[in-house]
Amino acid sequence: xxxxxxxxxxxxxxxxxxxxxxxxxxxxxxxxxxxxxxxxxxxxxxxxxxxxxxxxxxxxxxxxxxxxxxxxxxxxxxxxxxxxxxxxxxxxxxxxxxxxxxxxxxxxxxxxxxxxxxxxxxxxxxxxxxxxxxxxxxxxxxxxxxxxxxxxxxxxxxxxxxxxxxxxxxxxxxxxxxxxxxxxxxxxxxxxxxxxxxxxxxxxxxxxxxxxxxxxxxxxxxxxxxxxxxxxxxxxxxxxxxxxxxxxxxxxxxxxxxxxxxxxxxxxxxxxxxxxxxxxxxxxxxxxxxxxxxxxxxxxxxxxxxxxxxxxxxxxxxxxxxxxxxxxxxxxxxxxx
Amino acid sequence: xxxxxxxxxxxxxxxxxxxxxxxxxxxxxxxxxxxxxxxxxxxxxxxxxxxxxxxxxxxxxxxxxxxxxxxxxxxxxxxxxxxxxxxxxxxxxxxxxxxxxxxxxxxxxxxxxxxxxxxxxxxxxxxxxxxxxxxxxxxxxxxxxxxxxxxxxxxxxxxxxx
Numbered sequence: 001x002x003x004x005x006x007x008x009x010x011x012x013x014x015x016x017x018x019x020x021x022x023x024x025x026x027x028x029x030x031x032x033x034x035x036x037x038x039x040x041x042x043x044x045x046x047x048x049x050x051x052x053x054x055x056x057x058x059x060x061x062x063x064x065x066x067x068x069x070x071x072x073x074x075x076x077x078x079x080x081x082x083x084x085x086x087x088x089x090x091x092x093x094x095x096x097x098x099x100x101x102x103x104x105x106x107x108x109x110x111x112x113x114x115x116x117x118x119x120x121x122x123x124x125x126x127x128x129x130x131x132x133x134x135x136x137x138x139x140x141x142x143x144x145x146x147x148x149x150x151x152x153x154x155x156x157x158x159x160x161x162x163x164x165x166x167x168x169x170x171x172x173x174x175x176x177x178x179x180x181x182x183x184x185x186x187x188x189x190x191x192x193x194x195x196x197x198x199x200x201x202x203x204x205x206x207x208x209x210x211x212x213x214x215x216x217x218x219x220x221x222x223x224x225x226x227x228x229x230x231x232x233x234x235x236x237x238x239x240x241x242x243x244x245x246x247x248x249x250x251x252x253x254x255x256x257x258x259x260x261x262x263x264x265x266x267x268x269x270x271x272x273x274x275x276x277x278x279x280x281x282x283x284x285x286x287x288x289x290x291x292x293x294x295x296x297x298x299x300x301x302x303x304x305x306x307x308x309x310x311x312x313x314x315x316x317x318x319x320x321x322x323x324x325x326x327x328x329x330x331x332x333x334x335x336x337x
Numbered sequence: 338x339x340x341x342x343x344x345x346x347x348x349x350x351x352x353x354x355x356x357x358x359x360x361x362x363x364x365x366x367x368x369x370x371x372x373x374x375x376x377x378x379x380x381x382x383x384x385x386x387x388x389x390x391x392x393x394x395x396x397x398x399x400x401x402x403x404x405x406x407x408x409x410x411x412x413x414x415x416x417x418x419x420x421x422x423x424x425x426x427x428x429x430x431x432x433x434x435x436x437x438x439x440x441x442x443x444x445x446x447x448x449x450x451x452x453x454x455x456x457x458x459x460x461x462x463x464x465x466x467x468x469x470x471x472x473x474x475x476x477x478x479x480x481x482x483x484x485x486x487x488x489x490x491x492x493x494x495x496x497x498x499x
Contacts, residue, residue, distance in 0.1 A: 039364040296360040
């Protein structure tokens with residue numbers, strides 16, 4: 001009994017050790033986003049609150065938490081409050097299987113990739129419910145767009161994952177990383193280069209970020225699914241969106257960029273050994289791409305998004321599944337070489 | 338052939354990468370932002386801000402109550418009453434500018450034969466009570482006394498063109 005209680009407490013501590021830094025990371029990522037986009041617009045970005053504006057994110061959090069949550073008339077109260085939680089829970093739950101370093105993972109389950117696919121798809125239910133429960137046509141439109149978009153890009157994303165699975169021969173994320181060991185050229189980005197691009201772009205589309213942000217579409221449908229949300233309910237959606245972005249950045253690093261592995265040979269001492277910091281550095285670079293995209297590209301038209309997903313990504317992914325199979329069959333790419 | 342090359346170009350995301358290169362180059366450019374309360378942009382010496390009445394170096398006020406500024410003022414913002422002073426000189430007894438009416442055109446300054454009414458570089462001021470928008474003669478003279486050095490310097494710089 002006591003042993004079980006201790007196990008529960010120990011697991012809870014591990015969960016907190018992931019979630020708390022994640023929430024801080026989301027806050028700092030929002031700050032970093034505003035800063036980077038500001039620089040790319042030849043502005044300065046937030047620079048008033050704290051040194052270099054570093055406290056801006058925390059000021060925003062306090063502001064959001066202190067604001068009133070307005071519930072629209074005729075909105076379904078139960079679903080209205082359930083939706084943000086449904087969006088946030090999968091975004092946080094997906095982090096359970098992320099291997100931060102060799103053996104440093106909360107749940108080292110063998111169906112890790114399947115679990116991730118399930119969790120990242122669950123998030124869209126929160127968005128659909130939010131759109132429907134708000135009793136607003138903008139919110140409903142945004143939710144419909146988001147649902148259609150996620151369904152289309154899920155396919156390309158899944159096929160890209162199949163390529164990784166074929167080469168790694170495992171659904172376990174830690175095994176996928178160890179299958180890439182052996183230096184920069186053994187990482188899966190090289191044999192699966194088109195898939196790495198497809199996976200990341202689908203990830204951008206899945207998280208409803210620019211240039212695929214038609215679900216929010218400020219200039220068309222105000223703010224899309226969260227137009228009626230304010231205060232801490234809005235903060236939950238915000239948190240979920242940014243947690244998902246960071247998740248996609250980590251996943252791209254793990255699946256295609258060698259996870260915690262070092263790009264340098266092991267003889268180089270400290271920087272030659274794989275560690276959490278390599279994963280962090282890779283994820284930071286990938287996450288920066290999200291912001292870079294947002295500052296660079298205008299929003300896709302809705303039919304163009306569908307065209308890109310169905311007519312470009314899925315055919316490329318299908319062909320590359322075959323290529324990956326051939327690479328594996330003829331031992332051109334051997335895992336863990 | 339043309340279609341094939343175009344298709345390949347769009348597939349390799351060449352134009353998108355070009356655009357990203359442009360935004361990356363802009364990221365490191367110096368920023369245009371002026372952090373206003375801490376930093377100020379330089380003002381022209383002809384800048385037309387808050388009004389002031391000037392004095393001669395010996396302390397005598399310049400204004401001789403000719404009322405040219407009152408006459409030229411397109412917004413009818415200036416009100417002047419005058420009377421002989423004890424030494425027999427004509428002086429203003431009342432010189433008021435309604436800053437809500439004033440359009441800061443600078444005609445009063447141009448019309449003044451003795452360079453008495455001027456517009457200073459001060460543009461950061463506020464009113465807290467109704468009625469404070471009408472600045473009186475003592476207030477205008479005080480502003481002039483306070484900023485006399487800046488006013489004189491700006492007029493000296495512009496002297497060749499006046």
